[in-house]
Amino acid sequence: MFKFITEENLKDKYRKNPFENYILKENEKLTPGGREFLQDKNIKILSFGEEISKEKKEEKRESVLDKKLIIKSKIAMILFFKFGNKYINNDIKFGKKIIIFGKLLENLKKYFEGRILNLEIDSNLKKENYKKINGEIDEIYIYQGENSKILDLYYLSSIVEELKYLIEERLCGKEDEIKILENYLDILLELLDEVIGETIGGKNIGE
Structure with a gap:
């Protein structure tokens, strides 16, 4: 009836x-x-079935984007571990730093998986006393002996930047969460800049 x-x-x-x-x-x-x-x-008129279908499509989209973030952060993590291990035998200090940065991305992956609720950077990593190197790679570095490290570091920085844009896409409208995640990745990018500065020849402030 x-x-x-x-x-x-x-x-x-x-x-x-x-x-x-x-x-x-x-x-x-x-x-x-x-x-x-x-x-x-x-006012738009929807049938009960149409609304259910709409909700399912949104849930499916959310699920796909969640998986995309997990996979993307996992790829970034693996790349950092890969490059860290690539150099650790010849330059243990450099290799260890890259592996530590990889662990930060491992935490990010766990966050997207729901395995941890908060993202924190070890206070020992929050150093601000290195020369920052930004922008395009100068041709001079291509001919230096350390060029392989520098190019790899810029590549890893690009991976993290890409992850930031994906987070903005995935969490559109969730400004507070975006800010937390972007701040987390910005610290990682600053750390990478510091290592790039060291590798190119940047010195600690005060030296």
Whole structure:
């Protein structure tokens, strides 16, 4: 048996709590006056089935984006571990730093997986006494002996930058969470800049 939704029903509902969409349940029908009221207010009429379908599509999209962030952060983590191990035999200090940075990305992956709730940077890593090197790679560095390290570091920085943009896409509208995650990755980018500065020849402030 159908329940008819009248103009008065809708006016009362709208007065108490204005709405942009009206979902018709399976056993409901709009009276001509009710339909006209919704049209006059530019309120979209959805059937119950349409709303369920819309919610499922949104859930699917959220799921895909969640997995994309997990996979992207995992790829970034593996790359840092890979490059750290590449250099650790010849330059243990340099290799260890890259591996430590990889562990920061491992924590980020765990965050996206829901395995940890908070992201923290070890206070020992928050050093600000290195020369910052930014911008494009100068041709001079291509011919220096350390060029392989420098190019790898710029590559790793680009991976982290890409992850930042993906976070903005994934968490669109969640400004507080975006800010926390971006601050976390900004610290990692600053640390990478410090290592680039060391590798090129940057010195500690005060030296």
